[in-house]
Amino acid sequence: xxxxxxxxxxxxxxxxxxxxxxxxxxxxxxxxxxxxxxxxxxxxxxxxxxxxxxxxxxxxxxxxxxxxxxxxxxxxxxxxxxxxxxxxxxxxxxxxxxxxxxxxxxxxxxxxxxxxxxxxxxxxxxxxxxxxxxxxxxxxxxxxxxxxxxxxxxxxxxxxxxxxxxxxxxxxxxxxxxxxxxxxxxxxxxxxxxxxxxxxxxxxxxxxxxxxxxxxxxxxxxxxxxxxxxxxxxxxxxxxxxxxxxxxxxxxxxxxxxxxxxxxxxxxxxxxxxxxxxxxxxxxxxxxxxxxxxxxxxxxxxxxxxxxxxxxxxxxxxxxxxxxxxxxxxxxxxxxxxxxxxxxxxxxxxxxxxxxxxxxxxxxxxxxxxxxxxxxxxxxxxx
Ligand SMILES: O=P(O)(O)O[C@H]1O[C@H](CO)[C@@H](O)[C@H]1O
Ligand SMILES: O=c1cc[nH]c(=O)[nH]1
Numbered sequence: 474x475x476x477x478x479x480x481x482x483x484x485x486x487x488x489x490x491x492x493x494x495x496x497x498x499x500x501x502x503x504x505x506x507x508x509x510x511x512x513x514x515x516x517x518x519x520x521x522x523x524x525x526x527x528x529x530x531x532x533x534x535x536x537x538x539x540x541x542x543x544x545x546x547x548x549x550x551x552x553x554x555x556x557x558x559x560x561x562x563x564x565x566x567x568x569x570x571x572x573x574x575x576x577x578x579x580x581x582x583x584x585x586x587x588x589x590x591x592x593x594x595x596x597x598x599x600x601x602x603x604x605x606x607x608x609x610x611x612x613x614x615x616x617x618x619x620x621x622x623x624x625x626x627x628x629x630x631x632x633x634x635x636x637x638x639x640x641x642x643x644x645x646x647x648x649x650x651x652x653x654x655x656x657x658x659x660x661x662x663x664x665x666x667x668x669x670x671x672x673x674x675x676x677x678x679x680x681x682x683x684x685x686x687x688x689x690x691x692x693x694x695x696x697x698x699x700x701x702x703x704x705x706x707x708x709x710x711x712x713x714x715x716x717x718x719x720x721x722x723x724x725x726x727x728x729x730x731x732x733x734x735x736x737x738x739x740x741x742x743x744x745x746x747x748x749x750x751x752x753x754x755x756x757x758x759x760x761x762x763x764x765x766x767x768x769x770x771x772x773x774x775x776x777x778x779x780x781x782x783x784x785x786x787x788x789x790x791x792x793x794x795x796x797x798x799x800x801x802x803x804x805x806x807x808x809x810x811x812x813x814x815x816x817x818x819x820x821x822x823x824x825x826x827x828x829x830x831x832x833x834x835x836x837x838x839x840x841x842x843x844x845x846x847x848x849x850x851x852x853x854x855x856x
Contacts, residue, residue, distance in 0.1 A: 526557075526641025529634065530774040536635060544632040548602025551639055560640035564613040565815055566633060566647045568626070568766070572598070572607025572618040578650070578808050579609035579616040585812040586819055588612050614815060619649070622723060623678070623765035630769040646697065646818075647770050647777040650807040652800075653719070653760035654729060655783025656752050660795060661712050663705070663806050665698045666719040666779035669763035672728055674720070674754055678768035691721075691767035694776040701778055704813035712782075712806050717757030719779060721764035729759050731791040748787055758783055780807040 536542060541552035549556075567582075569575050579596050583589070588611055590596065600608035600617070606629055607618040617633060619626040626649075637645055655662055668676050669691040677688040698716055705714040726734025730744045751759075763779045770777035782803045785793055795803075 526643070527638040528642075528644045528774075529638060531772055532634070532638060536638060542635060542639065544603075544635060546603045546605045546628055547600045547608065547632045547636065548604070549599075549636070556636065556639035557641050560610070560615065560636055561642065562613050563610070563615045563637065563640065563642050563645050564818070566615045566617065566637070566645050567650060567811060568617050568619045568629070568633075568647070569650045570618060570621060570652070570762075574650075574804060575607055575616040575618045576609055577804075579611050579614070581805075581808055582614050582616070582812055582815065583611045585816055586612060586614070613819070615645075619762060621725075622761050623721070626762040627765040627769060630766065634769070634773055634775070645775070647766070647775050648701075648811055648814075649762060649766050649777075649779045649781075650811055651760055651762065651779070651781040652784045652803070653758040653781040654785055654787040655758050656748060656756055656786070657788055658715060658757060658783050658786060659713065660783055660785050661799075661803050661806070662783045663712060663714045663810060664719065664758040664781050664783060665702055665714065665716045666693055666758075666763055666767075666781070667695060667698060667716055668692055668718050669721045669767040669779065670718055670754075670756065671764055672720065672722050674751070674756075678764040689768035689772060691764050692771055693763075693767050693778055697776050697778045700817075701780055701810055701814045704810045704817065710809075714810065715757055718755045719763045719781070720751055720756045720759045722759055722761055725761065729787070733791045745788075752788075759787065780811060782806045 539551070541550045543550040567575070567578060569578065576596065576598075583596075596609045596611070598607050599610060600606045606620065609616045615633075617629060619629045633647075653664060655664065658664065669678075670676050671679065671691075675688075676691050678691050680687050680689070702714055702716055707713075722728035725731070727736065727738075730739070730747045731737070732741060732744055758781060760779075760781055766777065766779060784795060784800060784803055785791075793800075
């Protein structure tokens with residue numbers, strides 16, 4: 474009996490050992506299997522990306538299935554516009570409030586990057602059919618007006634991001650060039666945003682989806698902000714450039730603590746206390762689109778920057794009394810820096826010293842438009 478018991482003990486011991494060995498083998502095999510599946514998926518993802526072409530992340534997977542995709546506010550759709558042909562070369566998407574500013578920028582950048590237009594023609598407004606925004610294309614630079622406020626820029630960004638997606642664009646950079654109210658800075662100073670904050674001073678853009686609040690971070694690309702700042706030449710430019718946080722308001726008057734709106738239910742002291750609180754938190758300016766701009770571009774992993782000129786110092790007042798000629802000179806300042814940045818990217822061999830020779834001349838009649846076009850202008854026509 475005892476022999477039998479000893480035998481069965483031995484047997485179960487061997488069984489346990491064998492089961493354990495088997496477990497080790499199965500575990501090892503499932504690790505190998507998981508690795509192979511991962512490699513297989515990564516391979517397919519890479520292939521998809523190569524096929525899709527566009528480098529954006531996190532986009533709606535259903536875009537592919539929209540046939541056609543109608544970009545209603547831009548007046549284009551994938552049935553009638555050949556996106557890769559029309560927009561496939563876009564590397565810079567520049568945006569600003571008004572169609573006039575963006576058309577002027579389009580002509581300016583044309584000169585700056587050495588493109589030419591047949592003198593008998595003019596740049597077409599590519600969003601004319603949508604009757605909402607203005608859009609002009611000059612080689613790799615797409616210039617679009619976004620209107621006022623986050624809802625307006627947000628609609629445009631959805632449609633521009635889809636435009637870039639359908640066109641299979643590779644890593645286009647998005648830049649908003651605007652005006653703002655400065656905080657403790659001289660009127661005419663250019664402010665480049667590090668981070669957009671809401672009226673509650675939170676670095677998030679809130680959207681309401683299905684009745685629920687959804688928050689998206691509103692960071693901007695620090696490297697890009699510094700690259701654009703480095704295009705400033707303090708020796709010759711007649712303006713300062715600072716980097717800081719931007720408060721994005723959903724209104725020009727009460728939302729920005731002005732005392733001159735149709736309604737005002739706070740005291741001048743409360744206004745000053747709020748503006749000083751903003752300043753203490755590193756806020757350098759106030760405008761109305763940076764939050765949606767930062768949030769939507771960063772959701773798609775797009776490098777983006779906000780470059781605005783202060784048209785007044787809010788610590789000194791609310792009303793904009795600066796004459797229009799001076800304001801339009803101010804408008805050219807963000808444009809000058811952005812054009813230099815674009816030139817640097819397109820013509821990296823250009824010497825930094827070239828920047829000094831074409832610094833903004835506000836005494837002249839053409840302001841930033843006086844700049845010399847870069848050497849070897851490509852023999853290409855603007856669209
Ligand atoms: O000068 P732009 O870029 O239009 O932007 C600023 O000016 C408008 C208010 O006057 C707001 O849209 C604000 O963000
Ligand atoms: O004070 C200002 C000036 C321009 N744009 C704004 O939103 N606020």
